[in-house]
Amino acid sequence: MNSKKENRNKLIISIGIIVGILVLFYVIYSVLGKITGGAVSVGNEASDEFAKCLSDKDVKMYGAYWCPHCVNNKGMFGNGGKILVDLKIYIECDAGGENPQPDVCSEKGVEGYPTWEINNKLYSGEMSLDKIAELSGCSLE
Secondary structure, three states: OHHHHHHHHHHHHHHHHHHHHHHHHHHHHHHHHHHOOOOOOOOOOOOHHHHHHHHHOOOEEEEOOOOHHHHHHHHOOOHHHHHHHHOOOEEEOOOOOOOEOHHHHHHHOOOOOOEEEEOOEEEEOOOOHHHHHHHHOOOOO
């Protein structure tokens, strides 16, 4: 009888440790995102010319400050995606975010983050730079 109770206690402790580790990773990821302006991933970055082309074609990225996929997409543009904000490509949908525009997101029918609007069509989910270039007609070079 004691053995069953000990096994149950070990299982509960193990689950608690796993949940604790997951929470710790989430907190670290969130803090790093705030410190770096959202750029916590390393990889190829899009050029400013590419971002300017997207702006000229009225491409929009609807997202939320707490969304890890949005952070990844913004991070592909360097400096935490600041150029996307400066060129008014990125639209913050969460009322708790910086310069929020939840009404615009609602009017567009945005249901998930990120949602890209390219050539008046909505594309849900994180996208590669290659896919954004393909859909927009903007060159990555």
